[in-house]
Amino acid sequence: MQKPSTAPAVHEAEQARYREALNAELGAFLEEQRQSMAGVSGDVAPLMDAISGLVAGGKRLRAMLSYWGWRGAGGAELAAEPVRAGAALELFQAAALIHDDIIDRSDTRRGAPSVHRRFSNLHGDSGWALDPERFGQAAAILTGDLCLSFSEEAFTAVGRAAASGTSARRLFNAMRAEVMAGQYLDVLEEVAGPVRPREDAVQRARTVIRYKSAKYSTEHPLGIGGALAGADEALLRGYSEFSLPLGEAFQLRDDVLGVFGDPLTTGKPAGDDLREGKRTVLVALALDAAGEAARTELEHGLGNASLTLAEVDRLRDVVAATGALESTERLIDELAERAFSALDRLPLDGLVRGALEALGRAAVRRAS
């Protein structure tokens, strides 16, 4: 018989204190880096501005999961380890977003210019020579690399619990390698998907979300927090049984928002995933269920960067008419159900249980 969740106010108050500590840690870390960079040249400041801007805006999902993973494994309230590890996770996420936006040619991120766009704007505003786009891209590649290094520097600063040979370090390494592999599979599917067997497309899309998103965004952050607090294998396995289906549901929600989301709440243009040609589970299901004509129309529109709003609307209708939207929502429900019943089985106190349940619900129900 498990302990019931405590009232939301209890974990919300602790989580707010954690966020505060995390923000202070990120602020101090970035301020120190800014000072070192200023010693190189004042011209490097825009890289730091771009990183700070991006880091300021995150939802902190990964850091908060690592925190509750830590607490659920017996770690002390607001200890330094999960604060530093959370900073590392948020810096890693910022680095991934910077490179992701170059890869996807996304001009906006959370309603503001993406990093490569910031730099191409800086080029234009400064009256510099040669190509602003190319400069923007080069600067963003380097800013992402710098942010990746910062992430690792922050993780190493956790100290002994994250040292060489620990299971927290092993998970951190796996997280990085797997998300990059997953992102490659995502990009590969955009180009190879059209000529690969259609009957395996849903399976391929599910592999992509497992590595690109579920393991990265939920499973590994929770596991890293747990491992830092010395969680045993059984607890880490239990964490995965909750967080892996949760992360898949989280990404499926993202896929739905990428086609049907409201630009005002997502901060991304309408139908961005269609223009990108992303072969998500939603799209794979639609192609699978579509008749000949609808499939041709979809295949034709996918990856066309210049789709008009009317064409996006039309493709949305095509996707919905195949029943793929409904199937995806059903899949989200099934995965969420699986995640929450695994959460029920976890040996957690009411505080941690309540916090993980609230984070999980928000992840699968969100509109942005």
Added chain:
Amino acid sequence: MQKPSTAPAVHEAEQARYREALNAELGAFLEEQRQSMAGVSGDVAPLMDAISGLVAGGKRLRAMLSYWGWRGAGGAELAAEPVRAGAALELFQAAALIHDDIIDRSDTRRGAPSVHRRFSNLHGDSGWALDPERFGQAAAILTGDLCLSFSEEAFTAVGRAAASGTSARRLFNAMRAEVMAGQYLDVLEEVAGPVRPREDAVQRARTVIRYKSAKYSTEHPLGIGGALAGADEALLRGYSEFSLPLGEAFQLRDDVLGVFGDPLTTGKPAGDDLREGKRTVLVALALDAAGEAARTELEHGLGNASLTLAEVDRLRDVVAATGALESTERLIDELAERAFSALDRLPLDGLVRGALEALGRAAVRRAS
């Protein structure tokens, strides 16, 4: 009175054994990563092939400097620490090259296709959809990110001597941040140089080579090796007095090769830096010394990706006629002189002294 260098055969034999151990370490590390990646998907193999291919070809300058830095600070022959740290440095260099080639739009690296070109070729050969260039670039960004993570993973595997708070870790962090800042300044100078005060151009170009190259390629590798073996501040300072001017001379040699080098030995197209619009010290000196007509001609040609061989030849003559080639060669000699007299003052045994002297001579005299 310093001990004289031992005969070359002595350090050459030890260095060959180090290279062997380093190559074995890199091979085993990458094989393990390849197996993990295969667990994600067979489709990820090309990322590992690209990294392995690049890592196989390096001159190992950074690893060898770290090794002799270790030995000069009293570290034991062929110990695990400098082998692992050397692997980390070579992996970092591979990551930097992958992203550098995207930034510079270089299609070749050491005479073979660069990583983004490998992937655009794979796209073409496989009959995939959408744009091969864009796919190549996306895949190379992710491959570079993966390789950056590997580098850090290898460095952490050094263990206690490279743990959080050690001076080796501090240098490793500084190395990464500074090289990225330096590369940004390099890219910035290509676009901002033409509209910034010409009288500061040589100074700006020297800042670029200090961070992009001298600190990264020579000072920090040597220092990291020393720090791993517990070198004190005085020894690390002495190492810097040798390695910083050496690294500047090394990069100036690179700049000369970038304009005047033979494609057959450099593995890069003739006059690559001119097409790129690189504002090196050589180019800054030429612009500074040129008359009105020559300056206009140079400014016009710099950054023009479609320069013909005849135009490259003509620009080379313009650069040489300003006396900038001679001035650069003189600067290389001065810096090398400064480096080697600092080496003379270092408290090293004949073995390490001989090895560092040979590496230094090769770095400034090389033709590729």
